[in-house]
Amino acid sequence: MGLDTITSKPHEALAELLADDMSAVNGLIEDRMASEHAPRIPEVTAHLVGAGGKRLRPMLTLAAARLCGYEGPFHIHLAATVEFIHTATLLHDDVVDESAQRRGRPTANLLWDNKSSVLVGDYLFSRSFQLMTETGNIDVLRILSNASATIAEGEVLQLTAATDLKTTEGIYLQVVRGKTAALFSAATEVGGVIAGADADNVQALFDYGDALGIAFQIADDLLDYQGDSAQTGKNVGDDFRERKLTLPVIKAVAQATDEERAFWIRTIEKGRQEEGDLDHAMALMDKYGTLAATRDDALDWAAKAKSAISRLPDHEIRALLGGIADYVVARLN
Template structure:
């Protein structure tokens, strides 16, 4: 791998400091969000808090709820509506993780066994539905039709993105534009909504809503494109799942799209066998990585990610300088440079 690409995956002390600074800015609110999440996971049906708690306790940096908390600070909000809405965002995200792991037949997430690996497929699907319901209860409690509109639309778009990804999972003819459509729906929609509602609770004008929506969407796309690249470059311990899982599951990610487009017929035949026909054998992952290196597909994917990251940063230009704006900029840097 070219040294420039390798450098992207070395989250140095400065990158970690940026994340820690961001977390410190919302530490009090984030603790309230975590307590609310635990409270709202309670149910008379014991399996629900047990299974939901398994994935919530499994780690994660709470990036999406932090977006809501910091965006509300950026917009000068002084109340506490952001607490329930940040919890709502995390419930939506957790529900999608439960469903994703079942669809993808994943055994590992953030270095721990997935819920479906522990309880089978049925329970995680149903508990995911429960968490979606809890999210909508929190939206109703907030009482804002605008918030409800934004988060309900995001939930529908995410579901569409999941189905679209399922349809294109083994379609090696998927174009870069088509892949980005999936990413916008599956990942970026919740980033966008989480950021946008920070302006809504503060009663800010439509222009600021749109700026934060654009920030979140572009950040979410950059975040996912880095994930696409990490699947072929990170270590298992860093990635929190087995390296090459996307490849083995027949997922058409951006590095694969770019390598297929640049490859000769022999190379394309390899991608058709491994991705479309789902016929893999020993050594295929190493060969796939070699093809990605040959065509600079990982570096090109990271370049796309950096482009979207800069669009996210540019969307903040209309906001005044301050700790919240700096934190959102730091989050852009971290999402690009992260390796853990």
């Protein structure tokens, strides 16, 4: 989903500023994804890592550490840890979602098989725990292990919530906090913790990552219904066809008449979709203004991220982090 769709790209400026650190992170990732006894592990991992991506989450860890004045070596370990956790979840998600494409390339489960994707994901989770323990910091171990558990919990919750019309905005937010925002907030929080930042600054970094992750996911869910397929890499309405209850639909269901609710039960809960159903779903969302309301929610969360980052010391990185918060929702204009 494209952070490439806007002309101004603060994440690229951040990547340039952190280029030496990111080079060290990439080197550590390459070293730790190796396996002497199971060559399929580096094959599968290299396929996904080689598909590109912005490495936004590990960059957030590096940025938070530098913003808080860290001069030691372990921000590199933590950034690599965050990327390993993220990559592991992608491998598992593609199996659960039966995905055939990611970042414009065939998924690992399609090129190899589901067993390979699940087991290599498990291996990367294990590597991530090895890396975080090498820092010798019990607080970062607590934060990242809690995030890993929260991510898994969020994915399991989504299994039942995604097709249940009783799913509320509160449950949706809980899912999003689990599957997306938990790693964003952990990535920023551990950067401050490893730097020895005070409690207020660590909390500000956590709040920023949490709000940024929520804004990012809400924007992605909205773009599924009104994005440009050439830029997003997804067909408009994929979430509807896959029976995923995301925020625009949840808002429409909450206001539905009995007849409209019967439509949502047939198409989402029971999965009996017919030609023209997507157009009707879009018409219902337009009737109740749920796409515009979802956009407002994304903008609100981006504003919360910027408010959180404003509590941190004045620094060029702080300005770039604020720019990233604007950037993830600028895709919606």
